[in-house]
Amino acid sequence: MGERERRGAPPYGGTFVPRALVMDAEHIRRAIKRMAHEIVERNHGLDNVVVIGLQTGGIEPAQQLVDALEAIEGVRTPLGSVDVAFHRDDIGLRPVLPEAPTEINDDLNGRTVVLVDDVLFTGRTVRAALDAINDFGRPRAVQLAVMVDRGHRELPIRADFVGKNLPTARSESVKVTCDSVEIGFMQK
């Protein structure tokens, strides 16, 4: 997930070398379920809620969240995806290419958008995503769900729903797949 973006991008470029397994498939399943309950509680149901995953790491967790929300409330929440490549603040500084077309088929005016990503780090990707979804309307509210919050924010952004708070060193790297969260480092 997100490998292409990270691959060529110093200081993150290189091969991921895992140090420790932080979450296994069962941990992830429980975290998704808990976050789904929190989303329902916060919004008093799922009326007007739209779930949007960030390319590429947020796509899988967004899908899992929508499944979990359906299991709780019995309704299928609209699911979209957003690619923030055109809204990044580092265009021209390093190679940034779009991964897949943004798919938002619902008018976001007046909706509650739940943005989903795998790892919350500097907050810059989320900043770009907030800009990108503005092209699709003016949501009533935007909430942020992440599988891992690893700290080191560079912008005033916080998550509303967190799978796991994971203290890290800046030099470390976090890898999220559909059935594991690992902490490690990138080797050049």
Add this chain to the structure above:
Amino acid sequence: MNHLLSIDDLTGDDIREVLRITPSFAEVAQRRIAKVPALRGQTVALLFYEDSTRTRLSFEVAAKRLSADTLNVSVSSSSVNKGESLRDTAETIEAMGIDAVVVRHRSSGVPLQLTRWLDAAVLNAGDGWHQHPTQALIDCHTLHQQLGDLSGSRIAIVGDIKHSRVARSNVAAFTKLGASVVLVAPPTLLPAAVSTWPVTVETNMDAAMASVDAVYLLRMQRERQNSAFVPDLREYAIRYGMTSARAALVGPDVPILHPGPMNRGVEIAAAVPDLDQVVVIDQVRNGVAVRMAVLFLLLGSGPPPELPIASDPSSEAATSATST
């Protein structure tokens, strides 16, 4: 890539990368607010020494959808009419601070020459008989939408090949994607060096139409023809035009392309453009998205990574091992 001068400078993988990212740019046009800030603060000059409607407009729309500013230099109302040289015009525009020049000129090699004079990225929008690379990328994308992977498919290019930069770019692009190309034209409209091209040649159009996956029609470029290459346009239309009968012969599932502007009644019969298999409007629509992709690759994607990590097979293997 720093400039886009010719399809010959690209590999098959480069072309496939353009095709991979193009749908992301097409999606931008569908948004309620069809504009993204990707190239904010960059300026693209459009320097057209030859008539053009769709290419110039499509580059202009593409640049604007990416928030770049555009400078239109239309030669008929500029100092070129006072005798200013190409180099002086180009350097004057660059002195105003531009990041890219889109150039069309009747002489082959002008875009290459500009790269030696300017620091800006140069995009070839057609130079003489030589190349029209963005048109070829658009045609690859349109055919990719229609046929999927082009490798193994047979594509006929019909008409005035000798004078066509579109044909030269498309032969290179289609071949790099693994398609085989058959040129269909009277011998007088074939280039002298056609035997060195990676193509087969057919002078009987009906025979060629029997087994192709796509047909690409070229405009009769009468403005470039300095002598009588065909006895008569009506005879040409009968022998090499896409008539309704030939459209039926190739079959309704075979896409028919044309770079425009069409000469109805010459290379394409008046009624044929209205058939569903004619994808000329798709080509125009794709033109904006493909040119956005090219502008973004040239101006927006930043310097290349310090390490060629993607090409190292051992690191690929290690990464995929950790993700499963």
